[in-house]
Structures are given as structure tokens and as C-alpha cells.
Amino acid sequence: MRVYGVVGWKNAGKTGLIERLVREITGRGITVSTVKHAHHTFDVDHEGKDSWRHRVAGATEVLLASRNRFALMHELRNEDEPRLEDLLARLAPVDLVLIEGYKRDSHPKVEAHRKATGNPLIAPGDPTIRAVASDEPMDLDRPVFDLDDTVRIADFILSEVGL
Template sequence: MQVYGVVGWKNSGKTGLMERLVTEITARGISVSTVKHAHHSFDVDHPGKDSHRHRVAGAREVLLASKSRWALMHELRDEDEPTLEDLLGKLSNVDLVLVEGYKRDAHPKVEAHRLETGNALISPGDPSIRAIASDVSLCCEKPVFDLNDTKAIADFILSDLDMSA
């Protein structure tokens, strides 16, 4: 299983780029899963629903299943946050896992950058960031792609992973 990340500051275009990359790469016949890191508490469950009631009652894990999908919710309950490596081990085998976030981990990454955020680039001095996808022209040592040129970014990622057709 190959792993490649998309990192960037808030509102830099990470999620949109991830969505477009999944569409582009799966259209090429490559199986893709994603991992998204959140810096805040989140909930995929809804108060009042049976699964939420199970979790609030103290269940460590709640598996919700239907004929369309299943989801496993795991409450950490004072455990440490799992590492990216731990989480990758929970995924079914696919050709490529695209990771949004986890900017401090060592897997290869593309940095999403938008001028309007006013944030400096993360990539200087970070060899794990292999390229930048931006809405403005940048002069730097790493390849720079138009943030909306999904095909070129996908080509770069797949070439960098030796997955090109």
C-alpha cells in the first residue's frame, strides 16, 4: 500500500484537492482510500440515534452496519491518539492511501497553498513535501503546480511513487 499526503494551512485547498485527486486517480483504475486528520473533536454520530446512545453509555467501539456501508467508531477514552501508522494498519489493502493532514509525518506530500490565507509555505526545509500546488506562481526549488491542475498533480504523485502507467 502506497501513501501520499496533502498538507497545508487551514483554507489552503487541501480538501478540494483531495476530492479531485481521488476522482482522477480512481478513474485510472487505481484503488484509493483516504485518511483525514482533524485537530478538533468531531462526531460522525447523531445524538438520539441508537449508535450514539451505545457510545455515550460507555461502549469502547460501536460498529454501525447496513446493506450500503459500515462504520466503526472507536472511543479513545483517555488513550493516546493513534499514530498515522496505527491507522493505516486498520485499512483494507488498496493501491494508494491519500492522507490529508499529518504534516509532521515522514510520508511524501504535496503542499496545498492559497495566497489569500496569508500563510507562509510549510515546505521550505521539509524534504517530505515533494511539490506545491498553489493558486499563484511561486519560485522555489520544488515543483509547483496550479492548484486546479488535478491531472498534473496526480501524474506527479503517481510518478513519484513509481505507479505511473
């Protein structure tokens, strides 16, 4: 599977960019999955529900399934956070996996940047960031796209991964 990331500081537009890229790229007939890194605790089920009760009882994995989707929850009980490569190995094969976050990993990335956040760019010190998508013009040693120019960003990523 080919992988490409979108990184940036909080409120830089990462999720919106990923969402638009998924629509654009799947609209071209290319299969896409996503991986989102969360820096905080999250839950996909609710207290009192059967799947929650299974996890609280001590199950290592709980697979919740219906005719529309399934979700596999794996409890990390005294385990380190899984490496990105191990998580990717669990995905069903697709043409492209878009990764939100994991900015310290070695896969190629586009940095999302919004001027209003006041955050510095990550790109100047990181050769894995192959381009920047920003709401302000900038002069860099790599391509800079308008943050809302989804078609050009998608074209760039697909060219980068050979699709």
C-alpha cells in the same frame, strides 16, 4: 500500501485537491482510500441514536452497518491519539492512500497553498513536501503546480509512488 499526503494551512485548498485527486486517480482504475486528520472533536453519529447510546454507555467500539456502508467508531477513553501508521494498518488494502493533514509525519506530501490566506509556505523547511500546488507562481527547489491542475498533480504523485 502506498501513501501520499496533502498538507497546508486552513483554507489552502487541501480538501478540494484531495477530492479531485480521488476522482482522477480512481478514474484511471487505481483504488484509493483517504485518511483525514481533524484537529477538533467530531462525531459521526447523533445524540439519541442507537449507536450514540452504545458509545455513551461505555462501548469501546461501535460498528454501525447497513447494506451501503459501515462505520467503525472507536472511543479513545484515556488513550493517546492513534499514530498514523496504526490507523493505516486498519484500512483494507488499496493501491494508494491519500492523507489529508498529518503534516509532521514522514510520508511524502504535496503542499496546497492559496495566496489569499496570507499564510507562509511550509515547504521550505520540510523535505517531506515534494511539491507545491498553488494559485500563484513561485520559484522553489521542488516542482510547483497550479492548484487546479489535477491531472499533472496526479501524474506526479503516481510517479512518486510507482503507480
